[in-house]
Structure formats: C-alpha cells, structure tokens
Amino acid sequence: MANWYVKRGSQIAGPLTVQRLKELAAEGKVQESDLVRKGEESDFVPAAQIPGLIPEYTDNFLEDDFQQESQSQTTSPKKSNAVLWIVVAVAGGGFVLVILILMALLLPAVQQARDAARRSTSKNNMKQIGLALHNYHEVFSQFPPGGTATTDGKPYHSWQTAILPFVDQAPLYNDIDFDVAWDDPSNQIIFEQVIPTYLNPSIEEKISPDGLGLSHYVGNELVMKKNRGSRIRDIKDGTSNTILAVETGQNFKPWGDPTSIAKPIEIMGQGKKSSFRGGNHVLMGDGSVRFVSENIDPETLKNLSIPNDGKAIGEF
Structure with a gap:
C-alpha cells in the first residue's frame, strides 16, 4: 500500500x-x-x-523522486499569484480611471470657482476706486482730471496718481516729485511700484516692458477730462447712468500714465477683448459696479459714457 x-x-x-x-x-x-x-x-x-x-x-x-510532489504543491500557488496580480492590475486600472473621471468632472467646477473669485476681486477693486473718487470729490469738490498736461501739452500726471491717498497709498503719493512729470527719472522708482487695487487678478501682465507698474482700469475721458475734473452736479443724466471707469482686457498702461483715459466704447463692446469671459465690469458714477456684456448695444454704451446727453437708458 x-x-x-x-x-x-x-x-x-x-x-x-x-x-x-x-x-x-x-x-x-x-x-x-x-x-x-x-x-x-x-x-x-x-x-x-x-x-x-x-x-x-x-x-x-x-531529485526526480521528489519533483512530482514538489510541482503538485507549487503549481496552485503560482496560479493563485497570477490571479492575484490580474485582480490587482484590474483594480488599479479601475482606480486610475475613477480618478481621471473625477478630475474631468471637477476641473470645470474648480475653474469656474477661480474665475468667480477673480471677478469678485476685480469688482471689489473697482468699488475701492469708486470710493476713492468720491472721497477725492468730497475734498476737492470735483472728480480728478483724467490726466494733467504741461502748458506745452506734455503728459504730466494721471487720475490714478491723484487718488493714491484714498486707496491707502498716501506714503507713496508723498514720495512723488510733482515738480516734474510722472516719467521723469526722479520718479522712476515710484512708478515702478505695483498697486494691487489697480490690478485685475485674471490678467497676468502686471509690469510694462519699461518696468513700470500697470493698471487694468481706464478712466472715462468724457467725465474725467484732460486738465479738468467734473462735478457730480455736472452729470445731468445721473451718476447711476454714467460710467466713470472700465476694466480693459488689452493695451494696458502704467497707472501713472496721464493718457490712461478713453471713451468706454473704445475699450469694450463688440470686437474688443473682454477682461472676463462675456464682458467687462464698469464703475458707475454713484460708486456701483456692474458687469456689462460684450454684446452690449453700441448706442447704449455710448449713452452710458456721456454724462449729459439727456437720452434715456434702458436695460443693459
């Protein structure tokens, strides 16, 4: 046996x-x-x-007398190990696939959240600029000129320089040499400074090729005119119907540049690059900030820009 x-x-x-x-x-x-x-x-x-x-x-x-029994004992574990590796590979691949699917689903939501945060920050910047303009008006009984120029027409200083004390930048304002133009070498270091309130976080460009701090906001030259400011009572169409400043999506100028003013229709609307997808924020004369579609009717935008044309403005 x-x-x-x-x-x-x-x-x-x-x-x-x-x-x-x-x-x-x-x-x-x-x-x-x-x-x-x-x-x-x-x-x-x-x-x-x-x-x-x-x-x-x-x-x-x-060795041959033991080979058959040895093989009978080891064959099953090898098969088991192979099955185990297959299960691990399938499970690992499934896990990676789930991660990729979750990333594909979450990335748009993350991007939307970031875009919303940037919009909120830029909107808040414009509100601070609006408050600064009104505080300037309270002190000087008018809004600042859009830009000042020398008697021979050379650019001198900007409206954004004028409101520095009202955007928590009084020390910087006090260091400026107002006996010379903004781009004089003696003022170089001052205007190289980056002012967070003047920057839209959705825009990466913050410094000019010359090393000067940029602004992503442009004044309405029909209200803040060259060498002459406007008073609230001069805005006959009402401050809530008149634009003071707008976001721009291109052609950024240094915040100290006196030529950083334009007609809003030159900055935004159809055919212009928006600062955000779908449009731009605008600062109204009453200090409120509104988001305006890039498809706004040009005539409506023109009426919003002129402070005293007497034309009725509908929804925009």
Missing part, C-alpha cells in the same frame, strides 16, 4: 510503497537526515530511526 512519504527540505516525495522506499534507501537515495512519515496523519521522523531502512550513508539524492 502506497502510504509512505519522504521529506527533504521543503520537498516531499510520495506516496510510496514500503517496497519502493526500501529500494530507494538501498540505492542510497534516501539519506539518514531525510524525514520519513507513514500515512497522512503521523509525524515525520528521521529515516535513521526506521529499523533496517538505511543500510549505509550516501550524499547521492535523486
């Missing part, structure tokens, strides 16, 4: 008949240090303890 087993290291040969076991021992292929077990339940014992089994000691060992 074949119910004997021989174990050497991690390899087990069997079941063997007692006759075959004795033959192996006689051939010197079962060594004294090998373990032998009879049946499935008994413990392995050294072959030397089996009476009459080991006739002599030898180092010869027949």
